[in-house]
Amino acid sequence: MTKKPPSYSFSRLDLFGRCPFAFQKIYVEKIPRAASDALITGSTVHEVVASYLEHLIQHSLVTDWAWAEKQGFIDVPADVPEIWSRFYNNFILPPGMEAPEVEKKLAFTRAWEPTEFFAPDAYFRLVVDLTYRQGGLAVITDWKSNRVVPATVEKDLQLRIYGWGVQQALYPDAQEILLRLHFLRYSAEREILLLPEDLSTVPQELEAKIAVIEAEKHFDPKPGSFCGWCGVTAHCPVMAQALVPVEVLAPATREQAEKAATLLLTLQNLEKELAARLKEWVRDQGAIQVGDLIYGPSIATSYDLDPRAVVQFLLEAGLERETVWPLLNLTKTGLERGLKKLRRQDLLGQVLANATAKTTERIDFRKAKEEL
Numbered sequence: 001m002t003k004k005p006p007s008y009s010f011s012r013l014d015l016f017g018r019c020p021f022a023f024q025k026i027y028v029e030k031i032p033r034a035a036s037d038a039l040i041t042g043s044t045v046h047e048v049v050a051s052y053l054e055h056l057i058q059h060s061l062v063t064d065w066a067w068a069e070k071q072g073f074i075d076v077p078a079d080v081p082e083i084w085s086r087f088y089n090n091f092i093l094p095p096g097m098e099a100p101e102v103e104k105k106l107a108f109t110r111a112w113e114p115t116e117f118f119a120p121d122a123y124f125r126l127v128v129d130l131t132y133r134q135g136g137l138a139v140i141t142d143w144k145s146n147r148v149v150p151a152t153v154e155k156d157l158q159l160r161i162y163g164w165g166v167q168q169a170l171y172p173d174a175q176e177i178l179l180r181l182h183f184l185r186y187s188a189e190r191e192i193l194l195l196p197e198d199l200s201t202v203p204q205e206l207e208a209k210i211a212v213i214e215a216e217k218h219f220d221p222k223p224g225s226f227c228g229w230c231g232v233t234a235h236c237p238v239m240a241q242a243l244v245p246v247e248v249l250a251p252a253t254r255e256q257a258e259k260a261a262t263l264l265l266t267l268q269n270l271e272k273e274l275a276a277r278l279k280e281w282v283r284d285q286g287a288i289q290v291g292d293l294i295y296g297p298s299i300a301t302s303y304d305l306d307p308r309a310v311v312q313f314l315l316e317a318g319l320e321r322e323t324v325w326p327l328l329n330l331t332k333t334g335l336e337r338g339l340k341k342l343r344r345q346d347l348l349g350q351v352l353a354n355a356t357a358k359t360t361e362r363i364d365f366r367k368a369k370e371e372l
């Protein structure tokens with residue numbers, strides 16, 4: 001049987017840049033990627049938004065809140081329903097959309113000619129969330145589930161790939177491409193106009209990146225801030241050295257969980273010692289870089305605010321008394337300490353009895369009593 005030729009996408013190139021080892025595990029060895037909340041949230045909201053758009057386009061509607069409210073979610077992170085509700089409550093299908101396409105699958109051959117998405121000669125693939133024409137303008141919308149909305153948008157390779165792919169495969173005569181990023185968590189949008197000169201070098205840039213991947217022999221792990229998201233941590237030699245057997249990393253039985261807890265306790269103690277010595281070292285010798293993270297001193301500013309002066313100032317500035325008090329963020333520990341200093345701990349019980357109690361779950365080590 002002949003081996004299937006490799007094919008690429010922006011996310012594959014991006015993964016290789018972040019960690020060649022993770023790239024090899026996921027795309028060459030086809031090891032299933034462990035799902036993270038961020039991945040599930042992203043894919044679930046993309047799916048429901050795409051179904052909604054198809055429904056609106058098919059029925060020539062600009063919104064359909066009744067349809068949107070009926071969408072249910074099972075076993076998804078808690079932020080999914082919130083993101084969805086924010087989206088459909090704020091979104092209106094843009095007017096004057098010509099030939100709209102939702103979740104449009106595009107593919108290109110090695111010669112960068114359009115081909116079928118699943119064709120054997122498909123070499124580079126991309127999926128465009130929403131695209132349509134408005135006269136000479138081609139519009140592309142990309143849904144983002146990021147937690148941060150950038151102040152401005154750079155014409156980075158990912159966005160230029162979208163622009164180039166859409167122009168090449170769908171609208172070769174479009175003079176300009178408007179790329180709109182829609183941040184679903186906040187219903188905020190950022191736009192950028194892509195011109196022919198922004199797109200002309202895309203195939204060469206992709207070829208250069210692919211050549212680096214194809215010349216790679218070692219696919220070494222590259223630990224850094226991406227480690228929490230790669231989805232193949234359990235297969236990673238760096239993680240295995242740092243920790244231990246996979247069954248401790250992902251316990252399935254009580255016995256394994258006990259081993260994991262023992263290890264966690266040891267690591268917590270070790271972490272304190274390690275951090276103390278490392279802090280001394282970086283104070284003396286300067287910051288060090290591990291992958292894309294830097295460990296070293298940074299300056300944080302804290303303020304010793306006088307509550308009486310702050311309240312006075314805010315009231316004089318016209319704020320209502322009821323809105324000012326919550327800003328002072330009184331904590332039980334702070335109150336307890338203050339009353340202790342005043343030798344009036346007896347008042348604490350009464351204060352707490354008059355307050356609304358909120359309980360939150362915290363999982364951590366605590367002193368063992370008879371409960372186990």
Ligand code: SF4
Nearest residue numbers: 019221223227230236
């Ligand atoms: S845990 Fe970090 S170093 Fe290991 S495969 Fe994942 S991203 Fe790479």
